[in-house]
Amino acid sequence: MREPFFLGDINSAPLSSKPLLARAQAKRSMVPNLELAMASVPALLAAYTSLVEFFEATSLTxxxxxxxxxxxxxxxxxxxxxxxxxxxxxxxxxxxxxxxxxxxxxxxxxxxxxxxxxxxxxxxxxxxxxxxxxxxxxxxxxxxxxxxxxxxxxxxxxxxxxx
Missing domain, CATH: 1.20.1290.10 (AhpD-like)
Known part of the structure; x- marks a missing residue:
């Protein structure tokens, strides 16, 4: 059986992931598990949230x-x-x-x-x-x-x- 990725919380996340998780919490009133899993690698979480924000800034509705x-x-x-x-x-x-x-x-x-x-x-x-x-x-x-x-x-x- 494959071991799942760690799903911590905002408090246990690496320091550089905390602001991104806090932003997700403020935006959705929760932090999706996917973002909690990504938080253990701050660069991955930053890349993902940046791409989503870039996509939201496109001309697409x-x-x-x-x-x-x-x-x-x-x-x-x-x-x-x-x-x-x-x-x-x-x-x-x-x-x-x-x-x-x-x-x-x-x-x-x-x-x-x-x-x-x-x-x-x-x-x-x-x-x-x-x-x-x-x-x-x-x-x-x-x-x-x-x-x-x-x-x-x-x-x-x-x-x-x-x-």
């Missing part, structure tokens, strides 16, 4: 970012992350029916949001080597080349999350 994270959770077959991001995606204003479709990896009715989902999936499955058609479809529905690159920040955050 909260709903669009959650669609990326939910699609990522599905692609990575992480039921815990899928459940969490399903809640956040619904809170961002997407209907529960559309959230269910996203969790199934199925097209959603809004073509612009669906091409965002498909573009993310193409980036992951093709390891960044999207086809001209993938990019053309993405751009044709009003997304920009800059936003295509912004999606990569979301990929980075989900990669550090490992699910």
């Amino acid at each position: 909260a709903q669009e970012r959650q669609i990326v994270f939910l699609a990522a959770s599905r692609e990575n077959d992480c039921s815990y992350c899928s459940a969490w991001h399903a809640v956040l995606t619904q809170r961002s204003g997407l209907s529960s029916d559309d959230v269910d479709l996203l969790q199934q990896g199925t097209a959603i009715p809004d073509p612009k949001l669906d091409v965002l989902r498909r573009f993310y999936v193409a980036l992951i499955r093709q390891r960044g080597n999207v086809t001209d058609s993938d990019l053309t479809d993405f751009l044709a529905l009003g997304w920009t080349r800059e936003q295509a690159l912004e999606v990569i920040i979301g990929i980075g955050a989900k990669t550090l999350k490992a699910c």
Whole structure:
């Protein structure tokens, strides 16, 4: 049996992780276990929280970012992350029916949001080597080349999350 990573708390965390954990506590009224596990390596926690903050600062809306994270959770077959991001995606204003479709990896009715989902999936499955058609479809529905690159920040955050 694999031994789990240590999940301490803010008090037992290394000194340089404490401000990041305190910020997570203030933002969410709790500190996710993932961040507690990362706290034992302050550089990892800093990298992860920075990527999430950078992703939040992109031109993508909260709903669009959650669609990326939910699609990522599905692609990575992480039921815990899928459940969490399903809640956040619904809170961002997407209907529960559309959230269910996203969790199934199925097209959603809004073509612009669906091409965002498909573009993310193409980036992951093709390891960044999207086809001209993938990019053309993405751009044709009003997304920009800059936003295509912004999606990569979301990929980075989900990669550090490992699910």
